[in-house]
Amino acid sequence: MNRGRTIGRAITLLMTLAIAAGSNLPATLQARATGPTSLGVTSFGRILVDAATSHVFVSSPGSSSIIVLDYSGTVVKTITGEAGAYGMALSGSTLYVALSTAGAIEKIDTGTLLDSGQLVSGIVHPTDLVLAGGKLWTTTGNCTQWITQLVSVDPAAVTPTVVTYPSAFDSTNGLSYCAAFASNPTANPNLLLAWDLGLSPANITSFDVTSGSPVQVTTAREGALGNLQDVAVNPDGTHFITASGAPYEFDEWTVAGLGQDGVIYPANTYPTSVATVGANGNVMAGGLNGLYDFDFYAYKIGAPATTLAKVDFGGSSNTVPGRGVAFEPDGLNAFVVSGGTGTFLLNIVPIAVTGQPGPPTGATATAGAGSATVSWTAPADPGTSPITSYTVTSSPGGITASTAGTSTTVNGLTPGVSYTFTVTATNTAGTGPPSAPSNAVVPTTTPGAPQPPTGATAIAGIASASVSWTPPVDPGTSPISSYTVTSAPGGITATTSGTSTVVNGLTPGVSYTFTVTATNASGPSAGSAASNAVVPWACSPPTSVSAIPGDTDAFVSWSAPATIVGTLSGYRVTPYVGTTAQTSTAVTGTPPATNVILTGLTDGTIYTFVVACTVGSALGQDSAPSNAVTPVQGGNYHPLTPARILDTRSGIGGPTLAMQNGEIRGVQITGQGLVPSSGVSAVVLNVTVTGPTAAGFLTVFPAGVAQPTASNLNFVAGQTVPNLVEVAVGNGGRVNIATQFASPSGHGDVIFDVAGWVGVAGNSLVKDGLYQPLTPARIMDTRVGLGVARAAVGPGCRRAPVCRRSSSTSPSPVRRPPAI
16 A cells, blocks of 8 residues: 555645544544546536546536546546446446446446447446446336336346346335445445435345346335435445435445444435445545535544544535545545536545554464464555554454464364464554454364264254264274264353264354364364354244235234243244245234234235244244235225316326327326325226327326236327226326327327225225226227127127128217317
8 A cells, every 4th residue: 555655645734644643533623625626527427436547437427428537636538429428337447337328338448548339238228337246237217207127237248238127126125216226346246235316215125146137135115214325335245334315424234134233424414425445444435415514524434433534625516416426445535526506526535544454364273282373464554553463363262362473373272172263463553453264273182082073963953953973983092982062152062972962052043053072081082073053043933824815915823932932022924935035024012913914015926924933133943834825906996076186288287288299197196186195006087188189099007017008098180088997006106198199299188087996905895896907908809800800880789799880871970078
């Protein structure tokens, strides 16, 4: 790390004074930022840093360009002709850019800064772009219409193609509205985090892309977050930090459960951006739409009490846009975009040096008699002062040894127990993070003792584990008299003369492995290799699990387990589709209920349910699966006094604007015209087209689903045509109108009069006669012979299968539509 170069800059004088004093920046100290450098553009997409070329890339969708700067903030080149340049991702020496206007992913050589052409095309309005699992991930579709879908591209493929995942964004995760992404290809390469940009409350979903296809691991509706703008995965890949419009802070979350871990980094109004870096002792930084307050904060990750940088870029409009922060690889400077009312600027903000050493590397252990010799390599980052000592710590046991060198012997270890070791480095600023664990070693024992047993295998029990093994090939100089099994952690033992035993007294919910020693007259053997890991159960399985289906839900009930270790805190109920587990639901309370209504199920899908108890964080054994059930949609019909909820002529229910050719327009249904705001599966509408300037047709369908091929109304120019339509409501309680005219300039007005609504299973009194919505489909057409013989219907024709055209020349009476 070239600290001299960075600290030597004139702009960091204030920082250098704090470092020389041997302390971090106090929380009230305001950092000075260089620049600013004008980017020459009035729109901003993303900022990205390439460590290999020491370049900073800034995309500008409005100017269709990418501005390239060096680490001093000097503009090196502006790459133009990148139509709608937005999200960016790096892989090797190629910068990939999502071109939202061109509908493509472009390639730019990071060495030559030349456009290498398109990787793929045919994507509808791609915006964000990240690398995860060796693939590029973005979206296709117009997000404001709730129709975006997840897509991936393998950049290493001989012929890269766009792969779409229609079911990845669904009603449970809400990602069909403007999904954005975060990843950490280095520390957690198969993690893809996604969230709905700008919605309140926010939905966050984690996908595992190990298989090449996205598998939804966890999704959470984060009620504490509103208007989520940015997410950054921590350097170790186990946590992430959010920047959202509310609350006014940067929050840290766990990747595993998508829950807050309690670390909160203070800020002021409207956080918009966040970034992390593993150098300089692990640092996070965030930008804000701060108006009259600070626009940028930086903290050491996990230490929110000390501010490493704090900047106001000046003025009420010179604030940080969403996704506008990135780090120099050494973590000593942050690149921050600011602006908003004019030309965007790039600021370089120095970050206070944390001072402590980085982690040692390459820890290696060699077993001795009741001891182990451990060696390592000094950390690449020694901190701001020389390293004074190293400390080696054993696991299990926490036995330590300190030295000024890079190797030492740890004594006092138990023969037969498997140990690993971590090493920390210390200087005058403090102790740095630990190294990765060493290899495992087993300290030796007295000569003449048996060889270690082999094949140790464990099976979890209730607060216990059954362990079995194979006797050693070499029993030593005398017969084996006993075996001792030892747990890790905890060191709980069980002794027997056989080759299996039960270890009791284990803590449910804790992962254990077991080693086995054999003892003869000379003494104990070394420990066996550790068994497989098991987690003891907290209770026996719940019984009598049964399920009753509803509409996108199911009522699941069960009986409490017979054996419980500790105080029962709740149950975990997991739906299964076949053998695939879905997202679990926690049931809590004092005492916890033995039934629950599971929501978010998919109608028409067969489910079974498995229940396990929870005691604190510990789980019990899974129950046997419930009976199989299939949720179905349906509800009772509720008539209403007709009420007008849409009229494009007067602006009721939407803009005062006729429907245009090829247009799809959303209309809010729930909460209008005495239709309830929730618990509605469908509505009955009198749909009228009036004043069309050309012949055409109209289709009404639920928001969030694909437009069906069948139409609800057909009309000719100047005609007023009504029709009674029953349609399921879609995302947000809305339906869509789609119009198609014979003329490209055709248009016409549309009117909705609501006549009734259909409930859902949960608010309907009986199951008989429930409305079951279907995708509209044509079942009869006399023009082509669909459903009946191909023949027009004539006067007086009343029944199928065939009515011939009348030979009468007298005109049939025409019934005109009612006044509207």
